[in-house]
Amino acid sequence: MTGLPMGDGAGAAFDRDHTPYDAVGGEEAVRALVDSFYDIMDADESFAIIRSMHHDLSSSRDKLFWFLSGWLGGPPLYVEKKGHPRLRQRHAPFQIDGVAVKAWLRCMGQAMDARAIAGDTRDFLDARFDHLANFMQNSGS
Numbered sequence: 001m002t003g004l005p006m007g008d009g010a011g012a013a014f015d016r017d018h019t020p021y022d023a024v025g026g027e028e029a030v031r032a033l034v035d036s037f038y039d040i041m042d043a044d045e046s047f048a049i050i051r052s053m054h055h056d057l058s059s060s061r062d063k064l065f066w067f068l069s070g071w072l073g074g075p076p077l078y079v080e081k082k083g084h085p086r087l088r089q090r091h092a093p094f095q096i097d098g099v100a101v102k103a104w105l106r107c108m109g110q111a112m113d114a115r116a117i118a119g120d121t122r123d124f125l126d127a128r129f130d131h132l133a134n135f136m137q138n139s140g141s
Contacts, residue, residue, distance in 0.1 A: 014124070019073025023121040030072065034065045037111035050103045053094045087136060097140030101133045108133075 014020055024030060038061050041047045041054070054060045063078065067085055070076035078085055094100075108129050112122060 014073065016073075020121065020124060020128075021069065021072035021074035024072065024115070024117055024125075027069070027074065029115065030068050030074065031065050033111055033115050033117070034061055034068065036114040037064070037108055040110050040114070041107050044107075047103050047107050049100050050107065053096075053100075087132075088138065091136055092138065095139045096136050098137060099140075101137050104133050104136075105130060 014023070021030065024033065038054075038057050041051050042057060063082075066077035066081055070078055109126070112125065117125060
């Protein structure tokens with residue numbers, strides 16, 4: 001099982017046999033989503049606040065791909081490679097305020113748009129990413 005709540009009433013219903021990982025298209029699609037996210041972040045100056053927190057985009061791409069793979073119900077790559085994600089602890093060195101949270105969500109939204117993630121799956125992911133991003137906030141409002 002994943003760390004992603006599967007049935008929160010937002011859009012599609014997921015379980016072990018039908019995961020968000022499956023719904024977005026599996027490994028290649030999750031990798032493409034991550035690549036879109038970082039390509040958009042790197043190219044668009046409006047995302048400078050979150051780009052400045054990522055020194056090595058290659059490493060960041062791998063880590064987000066590994067994390068999302070397991071978080072979406074696919075193989076638990078991050079846990080296998082790095083252990084428990086401890087997201088707040090690993091992000092503690094960075095000032096993540098409400099502006100950064102909104103930028104991250106906007107960037108991920110654009111990445112999902114670029115990958116044509118829509119419908120109930122998109123509704124579900126929008127809600128879960130919103131929860132995750134807000135959980136990461138560690139300063140300001």
